Amino acid sequence: MVTCVNDAMFPDTGKAVVTLLRRLGVDVEFPQAQACCGQPMVNTGYLDEAVPVVRNCVSAFEGYDAVVTPSGSCAGSVRHQHGIVARRAGDPALGAMSDRTYELSEFLVDVLGVTDVGAYFPHTVAYHPTCHSLRMLGVGDRPHQLLRAVRGLRLVDLPKAEECCGFGGTFALKNADTSVAMGSDKARQVVNTGAEVLVAGDNSCLMHVGGLLSRQRSGVRVMHLAEILASTETAA
């Protein structure tokens, strides 16, 4: 499940997931019927609108052993919100994919059992543990384990890392001022670490913090965890 945001805005993240999983011997498919997990509708209160979106999502992934997604937030939505939509629609089948959907770092560490994925990335990196990965899924230090095994990479501590960046989906628009106030504090913490790259498991959060870091001409770039893990000496 590449997610709508990655599909439309960050295709390189999707390609990185494909590269990475194939390198680890996984047979990767991209069902073309997939579109969105339904989270934008559910989180904004549009449950009726979410029903066809979730129905499409569940039917697109029917028959696969595992659904892997480079987004803690979308994995969280599948696991915790498809049930809400299923109740609304009176159709328990809409909860069918919740148990076999994994966020990327969970799939790598728990299902494949690897932490060293053979990556090389010679840069100073700060990791932001996005809220839904951290608190909804409980991915814990899996991303850190993966990053620490990357050759050449220097992982620096991000103070107040567990604090929300302020993206929050439509919160970023409906409460833009508060969202930006939160993001600015996050950006300041990132800049203070001296990292060249801010990495996270969710491009939507990165689009928000990255948009602020860019506006401030901070020079710090943002990258999805998958893109770092897909990098190798030959590819770089």
Add this chain to the structure above:
Amino acid sequence: MNATFVGMPPFPSAARDALADSQLRGNLAKATGTIRAKRAAVVAEVDDWEELRLAGAALKDRALLDLDSKLVQLEESLTAAGAVVHWARDAEEACRIVASVARDHGVDEVVKVKSMATQEIGLNEHLEAEGIAAWETDLAELIVQLGEDLPSHILVPAIHRNRAEIREIFLRRMAEVGRPAPADLTDEPVELANAARLHLREKFLRAKVAVSGANFAVADSGTLVVVESEGNGRMCLTLPEVLVSVVGIEKVVPTWQDLDVFLQLLPRSSTGERMNPYTSTWSGVTPGDGPQEVHVVLLDNGRTRALADEVGRQALRCIRCSACLNVCPVYERTGGHAYGSVYPGPIGAILNPLLRGVGTDEQVDSLPYASSLCGACFEACPVRIDIPSVLVDLRAQVVDAHRPSAKPEAVAMKAAAWSFGSGARLGVVERLSGVVGGATGRVGRRRLPGGRAALSRVPFGAAWTRSRDLPVPPRESFRAWWKRTDGGRS
């Protein structure tokens, strides 16, 4: 002399003003940071904290499930112990009951223990209109009252004030309502506390009637419990002749033994202490000891409405500890006034809509959206209220209450649902955005760190781009790449 939350603008606009208040931002960051660290330290030393949370949630759920019988049991125990029990459907009824008790004793003033229920019903304003002064005796409530201000936190209502501001308020206002502050008052906390102590002392010694709330109401023993830090509560609960307690009906716990769990959960979650300095418990009247006339007003004021909400009823477990406020990144930046209620922060964002209902007041309807759904509140809540899930459910109630809607947001959501309802349709949208992105990418000169083309202004996208650059949509979506290259295999 009291300010009011009535007529507050919806959250986004109230928050905008608060965000620009650098003093407020500084005060809040410092205060919430300190109390967060204290709470984290004392919670970490309890090995069975998670079990305690589960027990607290289960006990409250049990009481709420049997609320009808538990309340009748409470009334019987209280009455047997010599208390007079009143039932109040709403704020108006509760205020009238308290005022009539005060009038019966011919007083023109009452002393108050810090109480959220009486703040909720606007008791002070009601009493003032009847010519009865209600003196707040909790230090932070006193600061708010003297400052003709509004509370901005459940536990620390004056959290938005620093000591320099408090000194100024004391010097300016104490003399008007009682013993003046010393002329040479500095902003040292000890001196400020001393000034408050002397100012309040004459009120404690003079008052005939006290008003309190209760943290817990024990059904089997007919006991009310007040947990506090300053001793002002103990003064109010023991010195006056008459005591009136306004108690939300969700405060009931089944047995005395249940306090074991809550008296561990509450202080660690609220003040970050292992145990609070003062715990007062009283069961009706004790002859010759303390108030000889004890009234208890059991308050609904929307609680049965909240109880009927299948997802939201868990909010009635709340023990008003404020842990969710202290860990909330939104609250830390906007402060409490932006929520337009005596219940601010994450719990306020669910409690106000649950108590008052959605779909009729724009301000109330804005509250479920005053959250990034980061989940820090749920993690901190000692009675495991899943605030993010309740927020999401309330958002659906707000949207449903306004259906059918032609608001731009509703139209955009319908359009998004259409394109997100099928891979083929999303593919068409992506091809369009790719063409637009390709064109703007060539024209625009902004570059994100790393080199990707970016936009700093987008038609209809000002809410995003006023402060944030936006990556230009790629010319080829992932979907199109997969199709063109057979998933990278060709």
